[in-house]
Amino acid sequence: MGRKSEKMLVKLRLPRKLVDRLDRIARERGIRRSRLIASLLADWVEYYVEDRFEPFSMRLDRVGVIDKLLGEIVVVRIVRGEPYCDYCKSFTCGHARYVKKLYSRKRREILMEEADLGD
Numbered sequence: 671m672g673r674k675s676e677k678m679l680v681k682l683r684l685p686r687k688l689v690d691r692l693d694r695i696a697r698e699r700g701i702r703r704s705r706l707i708a709s710l711l712a713d714w715v716e717y718y719v720e721d722r723f724e725p726f727s728m729r730l731d732r733v734g735v736i737d738k739l740l741g742e743i744v745v746v747r748i749v750r751g752e753p754y755c756d757y758c759k760s761f762t763c764g765h766a767r768y769v770k771k772l773y774s775r776k777r778r779e780i781l782m783e784e785a786d787l788g789d
């Protein structure tokens with residue numbers, strides 16, 4: 671991906687209360703405010719974009735996901751049985767949701783293979 675590090679500076683005038691909230695969440699997660707906002711916006715825009723994600727690497731408890739909107743490769747690990755995004759430090763971001771979908775698809779394939787073997 672040649673445009674991987676392409677970033678733009680965007681100025682936004684936002685309500686102070688909203689920014690305070692975002693800052694608190696970002697601090698709690700241990701990520702920067704800009705990363706939190708980019709992730710939230712990408713999750714929102716996702717519904718208007720075709721194929722935002724692409725699996726990059728898949729191991730038992732660790733999936734690398736190419737996020738074409740953010741221009742990043744994001745690592746999602748399985749923590750206590752749930753996908754956890756290292757990039758957003760979140761169980762609920764678009765990356766975690768995507769990996770959850772990937773795994774349930776995989777599980778269904780495995781179950782179907784097992785059912786075939788049972789015949």
Ligand SMILES: [Zn+2]
Pocket residue numbers: 709744755756757758759760763764765766
């Ligand atoms: Zn994420």
